[in-house]
Amino acid sequence: MIPATAFKELVSDLKSRGVNLIAVSKLKSVADIKALYDLGQRDFGENYVQELVEKQPQLPADIRWHFIGHLQRNKVKYIAGFVHCIHSVDSFPLLQEINRQAAKHDREIACLLQIHIAEEESKYGLGEKEAIELMEFFSAQKDELKNVVLSGLMGMATFTDDKAQVSSEFGQLKALFDLLRQSYFLHDAAFKERSMGMSDDYELAIAQGSTQVRIGSLLFGRR
Numbered sequence: 656m657i658p659a660t661a662f663k664e665l666v667s668d669l670k671s672r673g674v675n676l677i678a679v680s681k682l683k684s685v686a687d688i689k690a691l692y693d694l695g696q697r698d699f700g701e702n703y704v705q706e707l708v709e710k711q712p713q714l715p716a717d718i719r720w721h722f723i724g725h726l727q728r729n730k731v732k733y734i735a736g737f738v739h740c741i742h743s744v745d746s747f748p749l750l751q752e753i754n755r756q757a758a759k760h761d762r763e764i765a766c767l768l769q770i771h772i773a774e775e776e777s778k779y780g781l782g783e784k785e786a787i788e789l790m791e792f793f794s795a796q797k798d799e800l801k802n803v804v805l806s807g808l809m810g811m812a813t814f815t816d817d818k819a820q821v822s823s824e825f826g827q828l829k830a831l832f833d834l835l836r837q838s839y840f841l842h843d844a845a846f847k848e849r850s851m852g853m854s855d856d857y858e859l860a861i862a863q864g865s866t867q868v869r870i871g872s873l874l875f876g877r878r
């Protein structure tokens with residue numbers, strides 16, 4: 656676990672650059688999460704529905720939970736009552752299901768489109784054309800999708816030591832963000848987040864315009 660002074664320095668450094676910290680707590684205990692909560696942390700990220708559903712009731716209600724893992728449509732219902740933001744929207748039917756479940760709870764859920772920027776085949780996410788296609792569907796049905804707030808994009812860079820490559824991938828996400836904002840969100844300030852950067856590459860992500868970094872091992876130690 657990161658020492659309290661180092662944690663506070665990290666948070667204030669990020670804050671001074673306009674970047675919000677999401678503490679990624681997957682596979683970490685409720686006690687570990689509570690320890691960071693007690694230092695003032697409120698945004699936590701989880702990857703697995705079942706794990707999140709088990710932890711959430713054991714922790715303070717003012718935590719903002721970010722779902723950052725791959726999300727199956729049939730599992731949205733388990734987290735829709737409390738999740739703050741879903742970073743991994745990668746299809747229009749998933750967005751519709753999030754809207755449907757959020758409406759049942761009479762609440763809004765922030766959603767980020769997950770964009771495939773890495774070279775690796777295995778990572779989830781939309782390509783640029785697919786993201787534009789999704790935006791076309793969204794724009795056409797905006798009035799029926801009142802319980803989701805499209806708030807930006809999320810992406811993961813290739814797992815590599817090649818900093819130029821990682822930077823260029825984050826730059827691609829920022830460029831797509833600018834394009835989508837120009838085309839679809841000129842009058843909608845909610846579309847503002849670039850969720851990019853993890854323990855090993857968050858400085859590169861910030862240099863490319865990240866607004867939210869998702870950091871796990873640097874805070875909680877290795878999983």
Ligand SMILES: *Cc1c(COP(=O)(O)O)cnc(C)c1O
Nearest residue numbers: 679723853854855869870871872
């Ligand atoms: C696990 C995970 C993180 C955090 O990774 P660290 O390297 O531990 O900082 C960030 N984003 C996603 C999508 C993850 O799955």
